């Protein structure tokens with residue numbers, strides 16, 4: 458008799474828990490997901506997400522539903538108090554990964570679409586249900602919950618805490634946080650403006666030492682402003698209507714705004730010390746938090762989910778080697794840290810209140826811009842260590858060419874061996890994509906040129922679309938099998 462109620466129990470259904478539940482279910486796991494609230498958090502938080510996340514939405518079968526809810530902004534700018542452009546990140550509507558580089562969103566609408574997908578996939582979702590306790594042994598995890606039908610016990614092979622910044626799972630595991638010592642209070646104002654008039658439809662950081670401000674045109678008629686609090690300012694006073702009217706004065710819209718949310722947040726950078734203890738993991742805000750200047754908090758949680766889902770699916774089906782599951786933190790933590798450091802560096806540019814220091818910053822940045830020395834391509838590093846070979850391109854995202862349809866449609870939820878004269882794959886969870894086959898021919902020129910650039914005859918792409926390695930196909934296959942110990946498990 459099966460001792461488990463489910464293969465995977467997900468605790469917390471924000472965007473991280475939603476995507477993890479969807480992908481794990483699509484990988485064939487039985488999934489139970491609990492959330493202490495009766496519905497998704499109704500107020501906006503994330504304002505933008507990037508191409509990699511839309512590609513994960515594609516994998517989860519929801520990109521077609523989410524894309525119409527979003528808007529592609531055309532740039533992200535850092536301005537001086539007088540409107541000079543210090544930094545200008547153009548946003549391409551056609552990136553190399555099959556989607557626009559950035560999308561502006563309304564997080565509650567996206568979360569509703571993800572919840573609808575959970576229902577379609579028959580994930581066992583239990584709302585208004587809170588974690589009450591957990592204990593684990595060598596084979597699984599026993600979780601106590603409280604909910605509408607009273608206390609319940611759920612036995613799962615694996616548990617992932619996607620329960621946000623104040624994670625009870627992290628606390629239950631006794632895992633601490635390391636702190637980047639960046640801690641800035643900002644007033645976040647979310648508004649709906651039915652007649653935006655000449656309000657700029659852009660994402661801007663206004664680096665005014667008198668008061669740093671973020672202005673974001675989100676999707677539809679939603680606009681966000683974030684105002685940095687100055688030393689001595691009291692949060693309760695900053696959210697008063699009269700104060701908000703004063704702050705919005707430069708935008709000439711105070712009489713037209715419908716305020717959806719006003720709250721003072723502390724922007725900080727935190728990373729959990731351990732992301733896995735035995736069969737229990739943490740992901741998303743439970744594992745890391747960052748200031749929003751790079752627009753990457755939700756994105757990072759969704760990347761965690763995509764990294765973990767296929768590994769948990771393999772582990773549930775086989776006797777996976779411990780390093781396979783340890784590779785989750787090995788791969789994800791340095792990536793997240795690099796993003797947090799970028800976000801904090803952006804924050805340090807923005808959050809200068811000293812007039813002289815701000816003038817020096819402006820002069821320096823304008824001089825670099827004039828000399829063409831600014832790097833405005835936002836590139837996060839490839840994954841390193843973990844379940845990767847030491848070859849060119851390992852850990853990078855494989856591009857997603859479009860030739861009538863998007864390349865990933867050929868992969869589904871699997872990884873893929875791509876090249877020519879490929880060996881048979883038996884029943885391994887990989888698809889074999891021969892560049893000479895009719896299905897691949899439309900993509901062949903672009904993939905051939907990628908292979909030539911990396912001096913390789915074939916590439917093995919993991920299910921999360923990161924490159925495992927490049928090289929001769931038989932060698933890639935042999936390494937993949939041995940790293941995942943697939944043959945022994947079969």
Ligand SMILES: Cc1cc2nc3c(=O)[nH]c(=O)nc-3n(C[C@H](O)[C@H](O)[C@H](O)COP(=O)(O)OP(=O)(O)OC[C@H]3O[C@@H](n4cnc5c(N)ncnc54)[C@H](O)[C@@H]3O)c2cc1C
Pocket residue numbers: 468469470471472473474491492493494497498502503504505506586587588619620621622624625645722740741742743749751752753754755756757758
């Ligand atoms: C002002 C602001 C701006 C932001 N801008 C961006 C941006 O532009 N781009 C971006 O990518 N990110 C942005 N973020 C960050 C983003 O919103 C978060 O990183 C994201 O929501 C985290 O998702 P999560 O699923 O990990 O956690 P959450 O969304 O916090 O979800 C956690 C879930 O767990 C549930 N839960 C908690 N405890 C329990 C328990 N004990 N039992 C059961 N359920 C529980 C909660 O009810 C909740 O549903 C921003 C955040 C803020 C505040």
